[in-house]
Amino acid sequence: MIKILKKAYLGIIILIIYAPIVLLMAFSFNDSKTTSWQGFTLQWYFDLFKDYQIKQSFEYTVTVAVVSTICSVIIGTLAAIGINQMTEWKRNIVMSVTYIPLLSPDIVTGISLMMLYSTLHIPFGLITLILSHITFSVPYVILSVMPRLRTMNPNIYEAALDLGATPFYAFKHVILPEILPGVISGAFIAFTLSLDDFVVSFFNTASGVTTLSIQIYSMARKGVNPKINAISTIVFVTILIILIINNMRANKKFKENAK
Amino acid sequence: MKRFLFPAVLTTILMTGCGGEEKQVVKVFNWGDYIDPQTNMLFTEETGIDVLYEEYPTNEEMYAKISGGNARYDVLVPSDYMIEKLIKEDMLAEIDVNDLENYKFIDKDFKSLPFDPEDKYSVPYSWGTMGIIYNTTMIEDDIDEWADLWNPEYAKKMFMYDSERESLMVALKKLGYSMNSTDPLELEEAKQELIAQKPLVLAYVVDEGKGKMINEEAAMMVAWAGDADLMISENPDLKYVLPKEGTNLFVDAMVVPKNAENYDNALAYINFMTRPDIAAMNMSYLGYSTPSTAARQLLPEEMRDSEVAYPDPIPFETMEMFVDPSEVADVYSRIWTEVKASTGE
Amino acid sequence: MYKRYLASPYILWSAIFIIVPLILIAYFSLETETAEGVAFTLNSYKRFFDPLYMNILIKSINLALITTIVCLLTAYPLAMILNEKEMSNKTMILILIILPMWMNSLMRTYAWMILLENKGILNSILEYLGLPTGQFLYGDGAIVFGMIYNFFPFMVLPIYNALAKIDPTLIEASYDLGANKVQTFQRVILPLSMPGVITGILMVFMPSLTTFMVTRLLGGGQVVLIGNIIEEQFTRTNDWGFGSALSVILMLIILITIRLMGKNETLGRGGGIV
Numbered sequence: 074m075i076k077i078l079k080k081a082y083l084g085i086i087i088l089i090i091y092a093p094i095v096l097l098m099a100f101s102f103n104d105s106k107t108t109s110w111q112g113f114t115l116q117w118y119f120d121l122f123k124d125y126q127i128k129q130s131f132e133y134t135v136t137v138a139v140v141s142t143i144c145s146v147i148i149g150t151l152a153a154i155g156i157n158q159m160t161e162w163k164r165n166i167v168m169s170v171t172y173i174p175l176l177s178p179d180i181v182t183g184i185s186l187m188m189l190y191s192t193l194h195i196p197f198g199l200i201t202l203i204l205s206h207i208t209f210s211v212p213y214v215i216l217s218v219m220p221r222l223r224t225m226n227p228n229i230y231e232a233a234l235d236l237g238a239t240p241f242y243a244f245k246h247v248i249l250p251e252i253l254p255g256v257i258s259g260a261f262i263a264f265t266l267s268l269d270d271f272v273v274s275f276f277n278t279a280s281g282v283t284t285l286s287i288q289i290y291s292m293a294r295k296g297v298n299p300k301i302n303a304i305s306t307i308v309f310v311t312i313l314i315i316l317i318i319n320n321m322r323a324n325k326k327f328k329e330n331a332k
Numbered sequence: 333m334k335r336f337l338f339p340a341v342l343t344t345i346l347m348t349g350c351g352g353e354e355k356q357v358v359k360v361f362n363w364g365d366y367i368d369p370q371t372n373m374l375f376t377e378e379t380g381i382d383v384l385y386e387e388y389p390t391n392e393e394m395y396a397k398i399s400g401g402n403a404r405y406d407v408l409v410p411s412d413y414m415i416e417k418l419i420k421e422d423m424l425a426e427i428d429v430n431d432l433e434n435y436k437f438i439d440k441d442f443k444s445l446p447f448d449p450e451d452k453y454s455v456p457y458s459w460g461t462m463g464i465i466y467n468t469t470m471i472e473d474d475i476d477e478w479a480d481l482w483n484p485e486y487a488k489k490m491f492m493y494d495s496e497r498e499s500l501m502v503a504l505k506k507l508g509y510s511m512n513s514t515d516p517l518e519l520e521e522a523k524q525e526l527i528a529q530k531p532l533v534l535a536y537v538v539d540e541g542k543g544k545m546i547n548e549e550a551a552m553m554v555a556w557a558g559d560a561d562l563m564i565s566e567n568p569d570l571k572y573v574l575p576k577e578g579t580n581l582f583v584d585a586m587v588v589p590k591n592a593e594n595y596d597n598a599l600a601y602i603n604f605m606t607r608p609d610i611a612a613m614n615m616s617y618l619g620y621s622t623p624s625t626a627a628r629q630l631l632p633e634e635m636r637d638s639e640v641a642y643p644d645p646i647p648f649e650t651m652e653m654f655v656d657p658s659e660v661a662d663v664y665s666r667i668w669t670e671v672k673a674s675t676g677e
Numbered sequence: 678m679y680k681r682y683l684a685s686p687y688i689l690w691s692a693i694f695i696i697v698p699l700i701l702i703a704y705f706s707l708e709t710e711t712a713e714g715v716a717f718t719l720n721s722y723k724r725f726f727d728p729l730y731m732n733i734l735i736k737s738i739n740l741a742l743i744t745t746i747v748c749l750l751t752a753y754p755l756a757m758i759l760n761e762k763e764m765s766n767k768t769m770i771l772i773l774i775i776l777p778m779w780m781n782s783l784m785r786t787y788a789w790m791i792l793l794e795n796k797g798i799l800n801s802i803l804e805y806l807g808l809p810t811g812q813f814l815y816g817d818g819a820i821v822f823g824m825i826y827n828f829f830p831f832m833v834l835p836i837y838n839a840l841a842k843i844d845p846t847l848i849e850a851s852y853d854l855g856a857n858k859v860q861t862f863q864r865v866i867l868p869l870s871m872p873g874v875i876t877g878i879l880m881v882f883m884p885s886l887t888t889f890m891v892t893r894l895l896g897g898g899q900v901v902l903i904g905n906i907i908e909e910q911f912t913r914t915n916d917w918g919f920g921s922a923l924s925v926i927l928m929l930i931i932l933i934t935i936r937l938m939g940k941n942e943t944l945g946r947g948g949g950i951v
Binding site for chain 1: 835
């Protein structure tokens with residue numbers, strides 16, 4: 074009985090999470106620029122392949138997301154370990170600062186970073202975009218890693234050192250495995266935020282460097298073009314297929330190992 | 333994919349780093365989805381100039397970006413009142429329209445407009461009106477005035493436009509005032525009208541209203557002519573009217589900022605976009621009206637002959653254009669917040 | 678202990694990219710242009726004490742709190758279920774939950790709007806099944822729903838991580854010592870998962886306080902929240918002073934609340950990250 078309830082709960086959540094996704098995909102085949110169903114078409118897919126602009130922003134989107142995620146994970150994980158060792162009042166200060174980007178409305182983060190780059194005369198473009206994304210992602214990484222560190226036994230690391238491990242070896246083999254799930258979920262969140270952000274990105278780019286999110290946000294006043302649905306569908310389905318194949322392989326291995 | 337991406341990234345980083353690229357470019361900053369992407373490609377093919385293209389959602393966000401930071405562009409496409417503001421703040425470079433071979437295709441009606449009376453700074457890109465679109469099967473009366481949006485019979489069947497400027501325009505026009513009024517008493521009256529209207533409004537919408545009107549979620553909506561044509565083509569029961577109290581006429585025009593780095597390329601781009609075949613191609617993608625009769629003749633028939641997009645005659649005498657609201661911006665914002673925060677009782 | 682220095686790159690980073698911009702914002706909130714040039718004033722802050730804006734802030738905090746609580750109450754059971762599943766499926770399901778977040782949130786919000794409309798898909802299905810239809814959009818409920826949907830994974834992930842870390846022998850020990858399921862949950866599982874819960878609360882509450890697109894699309898523009906007000910000051914009214922002052926006030930209120938919560942014993946010991 075409880076098992077059925079659990080499965081049902083899982084099912085409902087998956088259903089709610091995927092309902093809008095399925096709809097978005099459906100609208101990529103809709104013979105209309107609006108959100109009213111007017112029949113099936115592949116027009117948007119053909120249009121998409123003619124639109125070099127979207128292709129280019131897609132490349133920028135992925136680049137920015139990958140680079141900023143890697144950087145924020147490194148900075149954030151190291152920071153979390155460091156902060157964890159600080160005395161209480163120092164930790165309080167650093168953590169308060171860390172909350173600021175989470176607390177600032179995107180528009181405030183976006184405008185203030187824009188003013189910062191202008192003051193420092195950093196030319197707007199890919200670099201400012203990546204720097205900005207790291208700025209709003211790092212706190213999420215720190216927050217994800219922190220709980221794992223707080224519940225970790227601090228003595229194992231010391232023990233490893235006492236047993237002659239180099240600090241790097243001890244980090245890799247003692248600390249990292251302990252905090253890895255936190256690091257991974259931090260990376261997930263950072264990647265997601267980077268893909269999704271439009272306000273901060275809008276104010277901190279130039280020279281034709283633009284992301285899909287900026288394009289979508291700019292369209293929000295006049296209507297989102299179904300070409301966007303088309304590219305989202307392609308990306309989503311690709312990722313899903315890769316995951317399923319991966320999972321099948323893992324399952325196979327799992328079963329083989331079980332034998 | 334990844335393997336291709338990273339060298340590309342590196343080169344871009346290096347290029348932005350040294351800034352030594354020799355390639356001819358033009359940096360264009362336009363509204364979102366407000367161009368046929370093909371036109372940019374054709375421009376590059378014909379001139380060898382690369383188009384670095386970016387988009388903005390509103391005039392104000394464009395302004396915040398170019399005035400606050402040091403992001404530099406060569407061509408912008410702001411609306412009337414924003415051009416007025418940019419001229420006032422000395423942010424635009426002068427354009428000698430005699431240098432533009434295709435400027436002659438712009439209709440007389442769209443030259444010497446109030447925001448740029450001597451045509452020194454701007455070349456019109458598109459224009460349109462704002463009116464009421466309504467569903468003739470859901471509403472039997474003839475809708476022909478803004479006051480119809482206050483008719484309790486249509487309670488919760490109407491969409492207002494979700495922007496302080498446009499909503500205030502509707503209320504001011506209903507009251508018979510200028511939509512550019514700065515008179516505190518008139519604005520107060522308009523505010524009371526909007527608060528009184530709120531319980532009747534189903535939602536304040538922007539573009540998302542289009543799909544909703546086609547699906548008959550509501551019976552009437554305040555809309556732009558360019559969007560109205562699209563809606564009517566998908567739901568023939570819809571009808572667009574210009575309210576008799578008068579309405580807003582907007583013109584979006586191409587301008588060159590004073591700090592443009594590629595002035596000549598900017599002019600070449602503006603000239604190209606004004607060429608009738610290109611303008612026609614572009615406008616048939618956008619669905620808005622072109623200020624060039626030569627271009628209009630090249631549009632697909634249903635667009636060329638649309639009375640929504642090209643009322644005949646264009647009632648210029650009842651229409652107004654927005655003027656720069658900087659002086660009363662805080663008053664407008666306060667009014668709109670009060671309207672939105674009101675519970676309608 | 679040299680480990681402390683691992684935070685140095687971040688401290689340098691936060692000084693440049695968090696503190697300096699914060700100072701800029703504080704500067705905007707105090708600065709005003711007069712005939713003689715730039716002057717400093719507290720006017721932007723005084724404006725906040727207008728009941729109009731106070732009420733909007735209170736309403737925003739309310740909605741963000743409801744969002745956070747509902748997220749917590751729905752995510753916790755999910756995280757527990759995920760934690761029970763056998764190895765191979767677990768990651769897959771977790772990824773299945775995160776994956777939709779890679780579709781643009783604006784687009785997903787649009788999709789919800791279409792699903793929930795009066796003449797939308799949900800009502801059509803209800804009608805087909807002969808069930809009563811209703812108005813789901815255009816109000817507080819829709820806004821809260823939209824925020825929950827957008828931030829839900831931020832709650833699931835940290836809780837799941839915290840639960841996965843609990844040593845199963847502890848739970849067995851609890852049963853062996855005669856505790857029932859409820860007691861074990863109360864005394865063992867819940868306290869040990871607290872760090873994750875607190876991280877989740879922070880990651881959901883803070884962004885939902887300042888969101889603005891959900892309000893517009895799902896609330897039908899009928900409701901105005903503090904995020905909308907701040908956004909409008911920068912993108913419409915061009916009143917950076919007031920916008921900055923509002924966000925400084927917002928930050929102070931939340932930071933002080935967190936500090937006070939941090940003083941609370943159970944939270945302080947359990948969460949420990951504050």
